[in-house]
Amino acid sequence: MSRVIVSKDELDRQREYCVLIGDLFRRVKVSSDRFPTYSIKTYGCQLNESDSEKMAGYFELMGLSENENTPDILLLNTCAIRENAEERLFGNLGHFKALKTENPRMIIIVCGCMMKQSSDLERLRKHFNFVDLVFGPQDIHTLPEMLYHRVSEGQKIVHVSDEDYLPDDDDLPVLRKRRFRALVPIMYGCNNFCTYCVVPYTRGRERSRDYRRIISQLEQLSEQGYEEVMLLGQNVNSYGKDLPGAPEFPELLNEIAINKWFSRIRFMTSHPKDVSDRLIDVMAKNSSVERHLHLPFQSGSNDVLKRMNRGYTRERFLDTALHYRNEIPEGTISTDIIVGFPGETEADFEMTLDLMRRVRFDSAFTFIYSKRPGTAAEKFTDEVAPGVISDRFSRLLHLQNNHSLLSNQSVIGNLEEILIEGISHTNKSVYTGRTSSNRLINFTIPEDSFPVDGSFQITPDNEAWLEGKKAMVRLIHAKTFSIEGRLESFL
Ligand code: 5AD
Ligand code: SF4
Secondary structure: OOEEEEOHHHHHHHHHHHHHHHHHHHHHOOEOOEOOEEEEEEOOOHHHHHHHHHHHHHHHHOOOEEOOOOOOEEEEEEOOOOHHHHHHHHHHHHHHHHHHHHOOOOEEEEEEHHHHOHHHHHHHHHHOOOOOEEEOHHHHHHHHHHHHHHHHHOOOEEEOOOOEEEEOHHHOOOOOOOOOEEEEEOEEOOOOOOOOOOHHHHOOOOEEOOHHHHHHHHHHHHHOOOOEEEEEOOOHHHOOOOOOOOOOHHHHHHHHHHOOOOOEEEEEOOOHHHOOHHHHHHHHHOOOEOOEEEOOOEOOOHHHHHHOOOOOOHHHHHHHHHHHHHHOOOOEEEEEEEEOOOOOOHHHHHHHHHHHHHHOOOEEEEEEOOOOOOOHHHHOOOOOOHHHHHHHHHHHHHHHHHHHHHHHHOOOOOEEEEEEEEEOOOOOOOEEEEEOOOOEEEEEOOHHHOOOOOOOOOOHHHHHHHOOOEEEEEEEEEOOOOEEEEEEEEO
């Protein structure tokens, strides 16, 4: 695989295809009585979310509008991290086939990390031949060109590149899903080759975006009114290592913070082996940087960590986590944990529980090990029995749920600044938002708090008004995954 910078000229060429497709649709119309619509379903991580925002940007340039229920173009952006993510996609494809039977001119596009797995690609070709267009995570910038050929010439297209493309994101059109939050990848790919992980194979080698271009993009986003920026990368702490002379991640974070462009700066993911004292120092000194660190530890056993090729020991992880706790006492730490990695003994697992007790993670994403084709761990033979894994998994969940609840209980009574995200999906008189420490807050708004006229009907307009507003919320009741609160004032 080689690294290829995608030029502005190339991206301009793709924009021209958007115009051509728009013209084509105006003439032939995919569906007979109206201009075509699109829908994007995104599986997996924030980087996929960000890719989907770019592809939505292309669709909008073509003049298409979004229609979740009866789209003429359906795009599925897939994830290969664990087998269950893949099975979910194949399960859903059966349903989409039925939609295509109802609307035969529908175009189904499948892209993302699964397309880099040859076994998945084969299965797709063999059993799901109604899919019209297939491409990999490195090819999203060429969506307009591929779609144009599909629509104008009719043949199915499969195009999965091995090149490590680095498109200059500020030249790509983007339709952002949240009006207050800008997802901004600062780097792509991963060089770490953890033995269980497909990402280095699906997303290629690490490549950092140009420092100055990131900075000027962020300045523009701030001028456009985004309150929150989320800097993305598989391992943001190795930002710049492939760019001779470029500042490293803590300096990037510091520059963004001192410019005061955003009220909240978030970032993910940090690899424990690359978190430096300097990073923690920059976080501590800049209040706009979130009071939250996502630091996946995966296993508390040095033996397992070694076989996972994680590049740190439990002692070093503990040092980093406890240093963070000392420097930013109000901050939270979340983590990722894998249970049942091949060869994990009861003693190894106990070390995982022990590490959890020492750090008391405020929240955790917990996973059962999933064997991935092409990874080094695929060949590890000492698999843990499923019954043992599920027993360990429930013990782990039990401990973490305790810790999560205790963590939420520790802030009850506080008045905290939150950034409002919108109306709760489950209860329309409840609003949701997050603290700077990334705690999820579900809160009510007393009638007389609305600045409008004391009464507030929930309409799309005032929901839009609320999104991205800041407010002071009293935290009242702790649950395991969220906190209930009451708004005291808007900011
Ligand atoms: N099996 C289980 N969990 C995995 N993860 C990555 N690969 C696997 C796998 N093969 C988890 C890790 C990582 C998170 C994004 O997904 O915990 O941090
Ligand atoms: Fe996968 Fe490890 Fe890279 Fe994370 S750091 S993407 S777990 S290989």
